[in-house]
Amino acid sequence: MGLAMWLRTGLLMAILTGLLMGIGYIFGGPNLALIMFVFSMFFNFITYWYSDRIVLGWYRARVVDEYEAPELYSIVRGLAERAGLPTPRVAIIPTETPNAFATGRDPEHAVxxxxxxxxxxxxxxxxxxxxxxxxxxxxxxxxxxxxxAAAMAGAIIQLAYWARWIAIFGGFGGDRDDGENVLAAILVAVLAPIAAMLIQAAISRSREFLADEGGARISGKPQALASALMKIDTAVRYRPLKNGNPATAHMFIINPFRGLGLATLFSTHPPTEARIERLRKIAEEMGIYF
Structure with a gap:
């Protein structure tokens, strides 16, 4: 993992740790803040080590073998060889909304x-x-x-859900008076989802442009990728994903939650039209016109 990746990963871990400790301090003082710190360290390790299982579990994705999906496996194997990668596992998500993502802690554990x-x-x-x-x-x-980022944003959203109930039932009590606890819970409930979306937006859009370019060159078919992006974008407009976690929006090739509440406020992907235009230029460099 390069230095930039380590820095970005460390920054996200620090954001989650700081958020959990801050909420712990608000509701329970230094003791709960320390408990939150220990929990965050454990959470970060679990998220790192089991990242593929976590995300696949969110979407009920099932890992399939070569006998179940021979054509899909054939494509993945051929592209992985061209890219100089080990062949990743392949999973199918049981939803009619067209989309795709990759997960895993490294190329050897990718899905x-x-x-x-x-x-x-x-x-x-x-x-x-x-x-x-x-x-x-x-x-x-x-x-x-x-x-x-998806796991951290999901944790933040869950904290907002808990804070909503804390506000309803009057807070934790303790050294603070009930009014202060309720106010703190309300602030967390309102601001935490926004923080979650900002974490998503912090994932650089440039990574999608780079992945588009890589996909065009590995497959040798930039025009086909452009066509696929257009199809997926159109389908998502009419059939957005309703049963997933918006905290994972940035992981998909096209944001699958388009048009759903806060998902419209923070763009996790470059405009599809801009991506297609870049693919046209890449195609011209490759001597392909469409």
């Missing part, structure tokens, strides 16, 4: 996940472009930072 809907609307060339995009994330080790 590429696609939805059932994606397999239905893309042809083989378009699927190669999308999978090339995801394998570029694997090669650039973007998926670890994405999974950590």
């Amino acid at each position: 590429v996940a696609v939805t059932q809907g994606l397999l239905k609307i893309l042809d083989r060339d378009e699927l190669e472009g999308v999978l090339g995009h995801e394998l570029t994330h694997v090669k650039n080790r973007d998926m670890l930072i994405g999974t950590l």
